[in-house]
Amino acid sequence: SQQGEEDPQALSIQEGENATMNCSYKTSINNLQWYRQNSGRGLVHLILIRSNEREKHSGRLRVTLDTSKKSSSLLITASRAADTASYFCATDPTGTASKLTFGTGTRLQVTL
């Protein structure tokens, strides 16, 4: 399997705290994307970082990419209960998104 690994598998934090999840992958990439999935629903695209970028921000999201270590991290700052979901990284080797490979996912629980 070419699946990436994410850690932690599960993360429980309180509202207002920051959440960090990590993704490691095996093959070379054009870009890496992060998606969120609410329980039993479809995935929603959050943010994309190209292989020549090291850091990217979008609202409360910050993503980093280290291609030498084949790893990425997603930071959610000032978490809210509505952030409770599963988060998946997905690697795109060609930039065409025709064959995304999803990581194993991190289940985030944000409690009040």
Next chain:
Amino acid sequence: DTEVTQTPKHLVMGMTNKKSLKCEQHMGHRAMYWYKQKAKKPPELMFVYSYEKLSINESVPSRFSPECPNSSLLNLHLHALQPEDSALYLCASSQVSLLAGVVEQYFGPGTRLTVT
């Protein structure tokens, strides 16, 4: 309209039944995808259509038969499924980028399939 719709939301079928899943998008995307997702696992790619032609089949058993009748519609025909095929089936769409660019996939809410 940035929505991908899927019908039905839930489907229960016996192992001898024939059923179909439907996916629709009106974003002008010319790439459409079927994924299978088991509980607490990531989505696994099944099929990719590009310009209404099947471009990727990830060695999916023939009891799953995809069809792309036009650029907005994607079907997945199911026949003689096994209980282990029970899963969430997700449809997605995206632009077709021939040059390496910024392409993201838009997902539908999925069809929860139970095979009895």
